Amino acid sequence: MEQNASRVPHIGVTVKQTDVYSDSLKVLKVIRPQWKPEAIKFKLLTDGITNNLVACLPELYEEDDTVLIRIYGNKTDLLIDRQAENRNILLLNKYGLAPSLYATFVNGLAYQFVPGCTLNTENVRRPEIYHLVATNMAKLHKVKVDGVEHPKANIWKKARKFLDTVPDAFSKEETRKRFLELPSKSRINQELELLRRELDRFNNDVVFCHNDLLLGNIIWNESSNHVTFIDYEYAGFNYQAFDIANHFAEFAGVDEVDYSRYPSKTLQMDWLSTYLVEFTGNIPTKAELDSLYVIVNKFVLLTHLFWGIWGLIQAEHSYIDFDFIKYAKTRFDEYFSRKEHLIAT
Structure with a gap:
């Protein structure tokens, strides 16, 4: 699905490393309001060495419905232009080369899970x-x-x-x-x-x-x-x-x-x-x-x-x-x- 930058919400939430799951719920409440908080399963993914990544999926949903929440690593703004990153995702999504961006928040973003x-x-x-x-x-x-x-x-x-x-x-x-x-x-x-x-x-x-x-x-x-x-x-x-x-x-x-x-x-x-x-x-x-x-x-x-x-x-x-x-x-x-x-x- 082709995305429009104006339709990607920015959520005024900071997902703290000490409270990842409850803060992630605040993001999900905006982009997946139909999900029941008590039924959401979280999995902390450990592949990355720059950011923290959390997979979020309610029970009884298909794997393809998973939302990924990426929490930026400490001081990574010294290395990365986050506004340019968001533009890149939206641009490449139009070409079918990047997953959909669901939302940004103060220190991260939420985007589409890619099966595989x-x-x-x-x-x-x-x-x-x-x-x-x-x-x-x-x-x-x-x-x-x-x-x-x-x-x-x-x-x-x-x-x-x-x-x-x-x-x-x-x-x-x-x-x-x-x-x-x-x-x-x-x-x-x-x-x-x-x-x-x-x-x-x-x-x-x-x-x-x-x-x-x-x-x-x-x-x-x-x-x-x-x-x-x-x-x-x-x-x-x-x-x-x-x-x-x-x-x-x-x-x-x-x-x-x-x-x-x-x-x-x-x-x-x-x-x-x-x-x-x-x-x-x-x-x-x-x-x-x-x-x-x-x-x-x-x-x-x-x-x-x-x-x-x-x-x-x-x-x-x-x-x-x-x-x-x-x-x-x-x-x-x-x-x-x-x-x-x-x-x-």
Whole structure:
């Protein structure tokens, strides 16, 4: 169902971490007034490492009627433009690429549940699934935004903003000590400058991107043979190759990151071929495939720097039980281990 922004209510409720279920009822009272509070079942979902997510469903209703309530993580407004996120959801819902947005509230939003399961490090490698992902990403990349004829990539500006947001001194002593094992802010800045000079040598389309296509943001419905992307918090105009590279990096997983899972050249070429057929409407030539393959794998370096910086910010502000310093170190380590080879090629 196509949505109109003016029809999405904003509810003046703050859903507190200490009172999630009763505060969620206040949201549901507005968007699902027919539901009896005593019959509603709540389930706290734990896949995310940025926000908290609660599934809400009354007894005797179908699973498809589930409402998801997302409570923003602490200080995530430092990272995410929430008004832009809402616009993105409404825009992409028109194209059938995002779930329906039911309402916003002070520190979150309520939206449509998408039946299916999130991808994992095993099933993302199955051709019948990754072909769906490649096709869906190509459809997303063809989305046009009214009034934008010559879009510019926002990744460099966002990376700088993120780096400026990293504290010069972390508030927790343990975090301060562990940060000493990581590259300094000035070193990260130097690497960003190096990468920009390197990547600016290549022509790459600027398109509307998801920018955070980790496995938990892809819902696969086996019965309908369909995938849906969710959580468009970081969506916006960016380099085509960044979005693809970012997804390939996520083959490694999040909880237990293992870059031996990074897709092989054979898998990537098959994925990219499927993508280009949808994106261009033509069967790609070998030269076109080879070119995109090279550019994508160079952009993987930028994804490591970007999410490494993000991990440092979360280490200072997030209340979620996740080792963000370890995650940042993993991303930076992978950047430096691959840098010389990828820049030389």
